[in-house]
Amino acid sequence: MEERTPRRPRIADVAREAGVSKTAVSFAFNNPDRLAPETASRIRDVADSLGYRPHPVARMLTQRQTHTIGVLTPQALSVIFSNPFFGAFNEGVALAAEQEGYALHFISPLHGSLAQAMSQATVDGVVAVGLSASHPEVEQIRAAGVPLVMVDSSALPDQPGVEIDDEGGARAAAEHLVMLGHRDILIVSVEPPPPALELEPEGVMGRRLRGYRSGLEAKGVEFDPRAVVVAPASIEGGLVALHRAWGAGLRPTGVLVMSDAMAIGVLRAARELGLRVPEDLSVVGFDDIDVSQHVSPPLTTVHQPIRRKGESAVRILLSVVQRRDRDPEQLRLETRLIVRASTGPAPRRRQEVERVRG
Amino acid sequence: MEERTPRRPRIADVAREAGVSKTAVSFAFNNPDRLAPETASRIRDVADSLGYRPHPVARMLTQRQTHTIGVLTPQALSVIFSNPFFGAFNEGVALAAEQEGYALHFISPLHGSLAQAMSQATVDGVVAVGLSASHPEVEQIRAAGVPLVMVDSSALPDQPGVEIDDEGGARAAAEHLVMLGHRDILIVSVEPPPPALELEPEGVMGRRLRGYRSGLEAKGVEFDPRAVVVAPASIEGGLVALHRAWGAGLRPTGVLVMSDAMAIGVLRAARELGLRVPEDLSVVGFDDIDVSQHVSPPLTTVHQPIRRKGESAVRILLSVVQRRDRDPEQLRLETRLIVRASTGPAPRRRQEVERVRG
DNA sequence: CCGGTTTAGCAAACCGGTTTAGGCTAGATT
């Protein structure tokens, strides 16, 4: 007698074994009231003894829902997960999703195509983060007909979304430095990842840049485009950014950095250059990720409610997934400057900085 | 004339519109060689004009695969994502998965039950991390018949898995401190999360504890169980752990911490207590997460190849998902001590520490 | 002109469930 690889038992096997119809087996699991109690429990016993579990894919197909929400990003997942910003964001997403019993499915470009990855994904709805409204594939994605909430994309009309007041936060950061007496200010911006989108004015970084600029100009400091450097949004990125700026002869007393990860790199570069923070150089980050309060000196930064952003996105998404009748909800969360120890009064005389560098 | 909500077009709609059978439509997408070229392209045109995309769930059902791998953890996802260890691990997982065109699906306890979450998940295989072999649901999970690779669980026979040399790494850390002259050593261990598993001897932390112990004893330092404190595996956790130990009257000159996140908290607590690191207090972490080299002072820690662990787990998983004939592969990765600046010679006289504290 | 091979496309079965619309029986009602 051959030992066959044991097929996974299906509903028909249970039905046959229990001497009932498939319908009865299905009812035993999903709708036991429609069966005599003893029949239902007998069916369940048989199912257990066979090790039967309803096939999740088949269920999805008939019920037309997957109980899964997708998190979509235009970047490779392998660059997302160890980014503390995404960590906190995903934490919020997970919190809201778990509460409602939804699982999480991550969608990233498949063979370079987001739309393709999207059409392969079995989700009830999608939270898109870091996807700019002008992304080439955004139309295809919307055309997939899956409920979609966009995060940090300048809102399309009719498109639910969550964003924050990037511009206001950046303006506060810039004004803070100016009020401390800084005049020579370096701006460190985020370089778009390889599949190089231009630095679009509608993107997050565009908004922050506008905020910096208006903050400077509001206080009478001229905005100098040559004092803007660009690097990858990582600790390393910030590190090389300051070194490069310094090497190019810039001698700022204050730095406005568009992400905390980069700001941490800037802090490190400052130490390497022999600059004391904040005595010689003031640094302001953006995002207020968890570690920012633990680095030394603790980082002055623009706080945004990252976890809440993730939670809200999921809440909004589920409200459209579950009842179709909603208006597209657009949520805007506040930012605020948190002054810690990485900023201080500008050094009196420029020489002071020069001397240290030498 | 009523405006009906437009049904998603199905294969039958395309077939009717193009005047062919469903089979032909299917071929046009998956097996165009079996059709005359002009027929195939006509079908694809019709499909495009209708906005037709094959329904991913239906595909999964017939093809019996989902092109998705699951990442399973016994903890809530909302505690996972902003943990830098998981961040790096997931990065490795994502890297290997993306290379093979697999998406990622995260599975965490559903209504408290991992097995239930598991049976709902549509994945081709699962990487389980932080799931101890003695977890109450591990049998049900294995019984689901889904290929499974366990990470950091003491290997079950017949069960593919990836682990690291926790014990060896911990021993090296302990010996390092002893060689620097430390005799009063505090051990900070990880408290199991709420659904409180005991601190099992087979768990990761059990292995590390054994390593510390054997490292101490090998160098003739007695292991004192009262010098082991327990706290959550977070920066906060480490912070309160040292404060609590200090408050209880312990006066270690060296601390062995079972995770870098906690070690960073310990560093901070030391600063709050007025202790200089490493002059007054030496601190050794475990894991070597990315930030550890950026905190100040840079953290001496036991390195483990976290990303590679994730990658390897997925590689092994896919090798069994794709061809069933493999032996269960068990991989063990090395750890090594990385000495940075948070450890140094023990202070000469105990008084030195006492004085500082005062 | 004939048997044999391609080629192009189709009908039907299948994946593994859920759901609709009844059917049958037994007890209650008229």
Add this chain to the structure above:
DNA sequence: AATCTAGCCTAAACCGGTTTGCTAAACCGG
């Protein structure tokens, strides 16, 4: 006794695709 109702269960249709035979026509060399 005939009709109604309630309770329990089922056959068949359905979700939306893929795959397996099979057939009819075109092609081919002899």
